[in-house]
Amino acid sequence: MGVGGRQLSEGVLVCNFSRGLMEHDHVVTLFHEFGHLVHHVLGGRGRWTRFAGVSTEWDFVEAPSQMLEEWAWDAEVLRTFATDESGEPIPADLVERMRRGDDFGKGYLARQQMFYASMSYWFHQERPEDLTAKTRELQARYAPFPYIEDTHMFASFGHLGGYSSAYYTYMWSLVIAKDLFSAFDPADLFQADVARRYRDRVLARGGTKDAADLVADFLGRPYTFDAYAAWLES
Secondary structure: OEOOEEEOOOOOEEEOOOOOOOOHHHHHHHHHHHHHHHHHHHOOOOOOHHHOOOOOOOOOOOHHHHHHHHHHHOHHHHHOOOEOOOOOEOOHHHHHHHHHHHHOOHHHHHHHHHHHHHHHHHHHHHOOOOHHHHHHHHHHHHOOOOOOOOOOHHHHOOHHHHOOOOOOHHHHHHHHHHHHHOOOEOOEOOOHHHHHHHHHHHHOOOOOOOHHHHHHHHHOOOOOOHHHHHHHHO
């Protein structure tokens, strides 16, 4: 589940998008949440509910949805539905500029996520009495930006409740998502053979096997950090 929507067991996706033309970040959210939905539906035919659909390890559950976001940044995919008010499809050069803009500062964003993950872990590990003081300490160690006086961002950090001490799973799932995506050809994201193998060996299995084994079945090798590192450095 993400900020912009949630998936239901009946196979319905409910999203709180604004009316009219959608912003691209809403399109990315839609693809992300649809990734959860497809995982839920395709993996929901197992014998045991406990291992059905998205009932996988927490540090994998976001990987299929994060990977599907890649399709929301492909010009050919966007041209099939993304138009302006006059009906003109989005230009490929605009999509390329959007991609470059999205890539800008991703190192800072990764460090910020490390800060959030550290809060999630140490708040639950140490249970500090002064959360603001602990936030200052962790922000100085992990975040790219300094603490702003008299702020208490942890009070609005909703994932502290939903993910408890395991917020790190968002970034670890992204590591796996980037490696999963490496099996697809960026010039042809609709390769039927790769998509079918991904459907059958990852999504349709739900949580019936360890996620590491599902990924290895699909990639033909254990997953690595390499694809994520290459993305971060590019």
